[in-house]
Every structure is written in C-alpha cells, then in structure tokens.
Amino acid sequence: MSDTTKQYDVLVLGGGNAALCAAISARRGGASVLVLEAAPKFYRGGNTRHTRNMRCAHDAATANLTGPYTEEEMWDDLLRVTGGQTDEPLARMMIHESKDMLNWIVEQGVRFQPSLGGTLSLGRTNSFFLGGGRAMLNALYKTAEKLGVEVLYDAEVLDLEIENGMFLSATCRRGEGTAIAKAATLVAAAGGFESNFDWMAEYWGPPAHNFLCRGTKWNKGSVLRMLHAKGVEKIGDPTQMHAVAIDARAPKYDGGIITRLDCVVFGIVVNQNAVRFYDEGEDLWPKRYAIWGRLIASEPGQIAYIVYDDKSSRAFMPSLFPAIVSDTIAGLAEKLEIDPATLTRTVDEFNAAVRPGTFDHTILDDCRTEGLTPPKTHWARKLDKPPYYAYPVRPGITFTYLGARVDKNARMIMADGTPSANMFAAGEIMAGNVLGKGYTAGIGMTIGAVFGRIAGREAAKNARN
Numbered sequence: 001m002s003d004t005t006k007q008y009d010v011l012v013l014g015g016g017n018a019a020l021c022a023a024i025s026a027r028r029g030g031a032s033v034l035v036l037e038a039a040p041k042f043y044r045g046g047n048t049r050h051t052r053n054m055r056c057a058h059d060a061a062t063a064n065l066t067g068p069y070t071e072e073e074m075w076d077d078l079l080r081v082t083g084g085q086t087d088e089p090l091a092r093m094m095i096h097e098s099k100d101m102l103n104w105i106v107e108q109g110v111r112f113q114p115s116l117g118g119t120l121s122l123g124r125t126n127s128f129f130l131g132g133g134r135a136m137l138n139a140l141y142k143t144a145e146k147l148g149v150e151v152l153y154d155a156e157v158l159d160l161e162i163e164n165g166m167f168l169s170a171t172c173r174r175g176e177g178t179a180i181a182k183a184a185t186l187v188a189a190a191g192g193f194e195s196n197f198d199w200m201a202e203y204w205g206p207p208a209h210n211f212l213c214r215g216t217k218w219n220k221g222s223v224l225r226m227l228h229a230k231g232v233e234k235i236g237d238p239t240q241m242h243a244v245a246i247d248a249r250a251p252k253y254d255g256g257i258i259t260r261l262d263c264v265v266f267g268i269v270v271n272q273n274a275v276r277f278y279d280e281g282e283d284l285w286p287k288r289y290a291i292w293g294r295l296i297a298s299e300p301g302q303i304a305y306i307v308y309d310d311k312s313s314r315a316f317m318p319s320l321f322p323a324i325v326s327d328t329i330a331g332l333a334e335k336l337e338i339d340p341a342t343l344t345r346t347v348d349e350f351n352a353a354v355r356p357g358t359f360d361h362t363i364l365d366d367c368r369t370e371g372l373t374p375p376k377t378h379w380a381r382k383l384d385k386p387p388y389y390a391y392p393v394r395p396g397i398t399f400t401y402l403g404a405r406v407d408k409n410a411r412m413i414m415a416d417g418t419p420s421a422n423m424f425a426a427g428e429i430m431a432g433n434v435l436g437k438g439y440t441a442g443i444g445m446t447i448g449a450v451f452g453r454i455a456g457r458e459a460a461k462n463a464r465n
Contacts, residue, residue: 009463011183016046018427018448025456055442085436109139192400193221210302236432243293246396267308281378410455
C-alpha cells in the first residue's frame with residue numbers, strides 16, 4: 001500500500017506508456033517513485049491500452065523490421081505530416097533518441113512480433129507489440145512494480161501546489177476523501193483532453209459533442225489545465241487533434257482499434273448530403289488514415305459514409321460492426337437515411353469520371369478520375385458490382401495537441417520563458433512540441449516513450465540535487 005504521507009523523490013501523474021517509462025527510468029536512476037493513475041486498475045493506461053506499435057529510427061533490418069529507417073527519413077515523414085509545424089531541434093533529438101528505444105523498451109519486458117505485411121505498409125518502419133498495447137502496458141507495470149515503483153489507482157488529481165515554477169504537492173482523490181502527495185519532483189504524463197467534450201467545444205463549438213473518444217474517459221485534461229493555470233507555457237493549437245474515421249456506431253468512449261475504418265481507398269466517401277467532399281486517393285495509409293477524422297469533423301452533423309461495392313468487400317479489415325448492405329445504391333441510401341436520388345447521382349458521376357488503370361492499393365497507382373471535383377487521384381474504380389456496402393463514420397479522437405512546452409530534458413517551461421525548477425512532462429501532454437498538426441502511425445508511442453525515459457532520468461537527477 002502506497003503511503004501518501006511520506007515524501008517521494010518523483011511523483012508521476014498518469015498511468016500510460018509515457019508515465020511508466022518515466023517511472024521506470026526514475027527508479028532505475030535511484031529515485032523513490034509514486035504513480036497516481038486516475039482510472040481504476042482494470043482501465044489503467046489511457047490510450048496505451050489500445051495502441052499496437054511504435055515508430056523508431058533504425059539503421060538496419062532487425063528480427064522484427066524488414067529494413068532500415070534512417071533518422072533523416074523519419075524526420076522527412078514528420079515534416080511532411082506536420083507541414084513544418086514542429087520544434088525541429090526537439091523533434092530531431094527525439095528521433096535520434098528513438099534509435100535506442102527499441103532496445104530499451106525490450107529491456108523493460110516488452111516484446112515485439114514479426115513484421116506485418118498487408119495494407120498497413122509498416123513492416124519496415126513500425127515495431128508491433130506482441131499482444132498489443134495491453135500486453136505492452138502490463139509488461140511495463142510488472143517491471144515498475146518489481147523495481148519498487150508504487151502505484152495508486154482511482155487517484156484523480158484535484159489540485160497542484162506550485163509556487164514560482166516549483167512543484168510542492170498534489171491533492172488527489174482517495175475513496176470518498178482526498179490525500180496529499182508530496183515529492184521533490186513532478187513528471188506530468190496524464191494525457192490530453194480528448195474525453196472532455198465541453199473543453200473541446202470551446203474550440204469546435206457544438207459539433208464537438210458529436211465526436212467519439214477512442215480511448216479512456218479519464219483523459220479530461222484536468223492536469224494540463226492546472227499546469228497552465230499555475231504558469232506553465234502553452235504549446236500547440238487547441239483545435240488540432242489526432243482523429244481518425246471510426247464506425248459511427250462505436251461507444252462514446254473506449255471503442256479502441258476495433259472500431260477504426262480505413263477503407264476509403266476502396267470506394268468513395270459522402271457526407272450527410274450524399275455528396276463527396278475530399279479526394280479519397282490522396283495518399284498512402286500512414287498519412288491517409290490520420291486525416292479523415294478531422295475532415296469528417298468539418299462536415300454537416302460530423303458524420304460521413306464510406307461507400308464501396310462487392311469487389312472490395314473482402315479487401316480490408318472490417319469494423320466490429322457489420323457493414324450496411326443493399327442490392328442498389330438507392331436502397332443503400334435509404335438505409336443510411338440520406339437522399340437516394342443524390343447518392344445515385346453522386347455514384348453515377350463518379351463512375352463516369354473513372355479512367356481505367358491497374359489497381360494496386362499498396363502504391364500510388366494510375367486508377368484515377370477526370371473532370372470530377374473533388375477528384376479521386378488514385379485507386380478509383382467504378383462502383384458497379386452489387387451488392388453495395390457502406391459504413392457510417394464519425395471523428396474518433398485519439399488525443400489533442402494543446403500541451404505544456406518542454407525543453408530537450410523534458411523540463412517544463414514557464415510562461416515567462418524560464419525552466420521550471422522541478423517539473424517535467426512526457427507523452428500526449430507535451431506532444432504539441434513535436435506535432436503541431438498531423439500524425440504518422442506509431443509516433444505517439446515514440447514521443448511518450450522517449451520523453452518518458454528522459455523525464456524520469458532528469459527528475460531523478462533533480463531530486464538528488
């Protein structure tokens with residue numbers, strides 16, 4: 001049983017990948033560590049529970065990766081998805097540190113599976129956890145507990161005592177009462193505010209309440225808000241978020257990976273008005289899947305429909321929920337409760353614009369449309385083989401990008417530009433330093449692991465000094 005009455009060297013707020021990497025790193029650095037996790041033990045770990053992989057630079061093929069992925073290539077990928085909205089020195093430092101992460105994380109008990117092929121196209125760049133995110137998380141907890149890290153569950157942080165950039169204590173919920181946890185240093189790794197739809201509505205307006213949260217309902221952003229209120233400098237655009245298209249029938253929270261859909265390549269996407277609104281053939285998977293949630297968020301009712309025909313019905317990983325099916329496009333529209341005449345016209349215009357080519361969803365192929373707005377620049381095939389299928393999709397929010405500014409040592413920067421005396425951050429709560437916008441698969445876990453390791457190491461040093 002953890003004792004909140006004693007003084008710890010390092011207090012870690014959060015219970016996911018970044019928090020556990022920080023806790024393990026600090027403990028290996030000789031510090032006494034207490035972790036406060038807001039969720040019950042069964043739901044511990046935030047978004048890490050639903051993740052599958054991490055993206056790290058490496059110079060050669062490994063047992064689990066099919067080839068090299070250099071620092072410069074990883075930087076180019078990050079630069080492309082962020083459009084240059086990233087702190088380059090910090091991002092390049094993270095990429096360099098990621099090269100050792102594949103070894104370090106294995107040393108903490110995490111195991112990787114052989115590389116994957118198929119539609120993901122990630123066998124060279126991304127390492128997949130054996131057993132998924134839950135297994136990865138359990139391995140980190142097991143190691144942390146063996147090292148003597150103490151963990152309190154159901155311990156939501158209610159207040160932070162911070163004076164002139166120095167952390168003093170945290171007040172947390174304990175049963176029907178509260179407790180005060182004191183430590184020489186603080187590591188904030190408590191995620192973003194993706195489950196706080198009222199906060200999201202401050203930036204998105206009422207449409208935010210139509211969003212779905214792919215992960216835990218405990219990521220309310222309360223720790224982040226406290227840090228900002230106590231003088232930590234903000235970083236990141238509050239309207240930016242990692243959002244993907246997920247089945248509109250998914251639960252409000254915690255739907256996870258099994259509700260995600262990435263079949264836009266095989267058909268067309270229409271909005272509530274039964275018209276197309278974006279190029280379904282713009283880019284390959286690692287970039288493509290990360291843009292559709294945000295696109296749908298800007299459409300009427302924050303809902304869209306992926307429509308395809310029988311040619312593609314067995315070509316991709318389906319949702320947990322069955323596709324909606326009909327022998328006719330008009331019949332499909334009726335089941336989707338959108339206008340049949342408009343959807344029929346949309347499909348007819350699309351079919352007429354398709355130019356023949358050699359279809360290959362693994363490359364930017366030559367199947368395209370002509371004279372259509374918006375175009376479909378790749379993977380365009382006529383929808384002409386019944387039955388016809390559709391999935392309703394909504395924005396599924398993974399995490400938000402508003403966060404706390406940090407330096408290369410993961411130390412928080414105060415609003416006046418000075419480093420905090422003893423506060424560090426890792427994971428989603430500081431991801432906006434690296435991700436100004438956009439996303440590429442697996443990089444969230446890399447940010448969490450790299451900065452978690454750094455934050456724990458530096459917090460332990462700070463506590464000793």
